[in-house]
């Protein structure tokens with residue numbers, strides 16, 4: 001099954017074309033995903049000057065970029081063929097209406113449709129939420145217009161389900177390769193997933209522990225009571241005078257502090273004491289919930305109390321902040337593992353790109369000899385992308401879970417589980 005997937009929930013405009021094939025095994029969900037095309041345009045530079053993502057600006061950028069990104073994805077998939085297409089007045093009018101809110105988009109879209117042969121795909125998947133509603137709407141209306149123009153079914157995807165499935169996928173070095181794709185293409189495989197799966201989802205908008213006991217069915221085990229962990233990274237980065245998005249910046253400084261510490265230890269035969277201590281919020285609380293607002297405030301007080309916010313101080317604060325976050329994330333995950341008896345643990349969402357968090361999880365699973373298999377996505381799959389939407393879309397299609405174009409809506413607060 002070939003899926004074209006669209007992701008516009010935040011500040012990445014992304015379209016991927018994936019061919020999914022079942023793996024001939026006892027494993028009924030085992031699937032190989034050949035990535036035919038994968039185009040992504042990040043708006044980070046546009047939003048950086050404002051220190052965060054502005055929904056209406058994000059929406060405008062998506063509207064501007066969707067047709068070029070679609071062309072790029074089709075081109076990469078070798079599915080872009082110029083050919084004049086007749087289009088009925090009725091379809092023309094319906095598309096114009098769907099896209100009328102974005103200046104210029106209907107014209108650009110219709111021009112593209114009228115001169116491009118419909119590609120051989122089976123369905124169109126699109127992120128329906130959660131995310132920034134204005135941004136989600138552009139993607140959804142674009143998907144509806146494409147579904148109409150090419151007469152294809154629509155699939156609504158929950159962005160967080162995409163993060164979970166992307167985290168379950170592994171790169172197949174010599175795995176089953178689709179007949180439709182040359183050997184050089186990226187192949188992702190989801191296979192032999194042992195249930196229950198516990199997912200720690202950490203992104204700019206979410207921090208939650210979710211268990212999947214049966215395929216595509218979720219139960220919420222814990223969540224943040226205030227800020228999401230990515231939000232805390234971004235806010236702390238701002239306090240330290242670092243650019244948006246703050247996660248990677250904090251990570252860079254914290255890694256420098258760690259390597260300085262290691263060098264000092266080697267030279268003097270002893271480890272330097274860490275000069276700062278931050279709280280580990282709710283670490284002793286026996287729920288699986290999180291809280292990051294207090295940690296953020298503690299950083300604010302810490303900064304207010306230092307004589308000078310020089311580079312060395314920034315590095316130390318970033319270091320201690322990251323340690324605090326990683327410790328809390330691990331403790332709560334460990335508790336959730338005990339509570340659920342999960343056999344597979346995945347980390348997904350933008351923050352799972354964090355080197356230290358990945359290391360802490362890998363080491364702890366290893367040293368505790370936990371009977372759990374840890375899956376962490378490759379860094380390119382952790383932050384928002386359309387491949388994850390394609391994978392989730394495929395499984396939804398297998399369940400016959402198609403969307404009605406007349407009622408499909410953006411839902412900024414769409415939940416995976418209650």
Ligand code: KG4
Pocket residue numbers: 010202203204205206229230231233234245246247248251349350351352353354355382383384
């Ligand atoms: O999943 P994502 O790309 O978008 C949302 O759905 O929110 O996550 C974005 C978040 C941002 O807060 C960003 O600062 C954070 O992920 N992030 C990181 C790292 N890379 C991205 N946080 C910590 N360390 C990183 N290396």
Ligand code: ZN
Pocket residue numbers: 159163203349350383384
């Ligand atoms: Zn995300």
